[in-house]
Amino acid sequence: MSLRRGVGLAAFDNSQRAAQQYSDLGSSLLSAHISELSDQLKTFQSALTKFAESHANEIRSDPVFRAEFVKMCAAIGVDPLASSAANKKGGSFWAELLGNDVNDFFFELAVRIIELCRRTREENGGLMLVDDVRARINSLSPNRPPVSHEDVVRAVATLAPLGHGFEIVKLANREFIRSVPQEMSKDQAVAIEATQAMGYISVPILRDNLNWETARCITVLDDLVAAGLVWVDEQARPREYWTPSWIKQV
Template sequence: MSLRRGVGLAAFDHHQRTQQQYSDLGSSIVATHVSELTDQLVRFQSALQHFAQSHADEIRSDPMFRSEFVKMCAAIGVDPLASSAANKRGSFWAELLGNDVNDFFFELAVRIIEVCRRTKDQNGGLIPVDEVRDRLNTPPGRQHQPVSHDDIVRAVKTLAPLGHGFGIVRLSSRDYIRSVPQELSKDQAVAIEATQALGFISGPILTDNLNWEPARCIAVLDDLVAAGLVWVDKQVSPNEYWTPSWIK
């Protein structure tokens, strides 16, 4: 019996040592991979910094080049406008290209706010990004660097700390800037999309096309009117709810 017990304990001890060896080997492999990935990341960041500094003028002045650079950064999880807590000098973008490029997006955000404010009576606080781009690229008076669709979307995102006042919404495969102080609900977004065909909607249109109950239609339309996103025409029956941009 003692011999059997000894063999059993020896086998158990051997199994324990084998498991520990596998564990040590696994830890060693993981540590090696982490070290290699860290070295690769450092080399890549260095290459990215060199690229950004070498092409700083193109990034500042060429909207297409700037857009591709931002996409390249996004592909590796780097947000050029995001500040780093470890970097007291400012954002990644500002560190590489100078504060003038970083300030470009904040100045652009201010200009976007001005366009939204001037046109709110015309569109109810929902304006296509492309329309804003066209307005900004043909300003009266002082000349500005040309801006792209992507520039405007990125600049609007810098306004997120202001709360729910500004944001990007996608309606009918088109990007819009929302400048009303509330998020569009799913029903409201669908109703706004429905106005793109005729410029207006009505309760029966929503009921017939979306199979919504009358009470649901009334609630959505009343909310849109309250937000200023549609104007109601009570001279017809049933009432028609028009988007301000269609009213000349």
């Protein structure tokens, strides 16, 4: 009859009930799914925490291990230094997970890099080879675990949110830390790149290798001296302009 076929007014109740049941079923499925996922996430988190806990020392002290760890994080799509601003507690997801170890390591290294760059700014005009920075930081604190080239680059990257000031620049296939926020002209950059071949440049070297006019060479060299990026050797004929990044290598 009408009841079976569900026509009449009661049918509205029926279809509503059915819809309700479907949606109940759906949400229970969903919540089961969510709880399953969150279980998995918890497992993942606890595994990571366990990993971080048991390897915290290696992460801090072994540059190779640290590099691998950071590489692994990148591979699974998480950034151990992911913006802390996203988290109301003021620490990144990783900071919570790893007990701040990884973050602290890079932030602290960044502070040491800033100090070093500031202290040597008069000597090098605010341009330093990453390898030079690494070597000096390691020799300044011989009792601390050594840092690697990648660590230094990464630590400088953490300074990016602070605005312009510290950045990695690539010249002649070598990475430098630029700690003075001053634009280098194209010519200056090319001239600095040229110093990486022999440690110095001169008017004839620039003129012969880059086909620049003498006046252009002189202007660039004077600008580099004014910026404190090169040192003058007046006892050479013709006068030579040396990069302080060469000091460790002569």
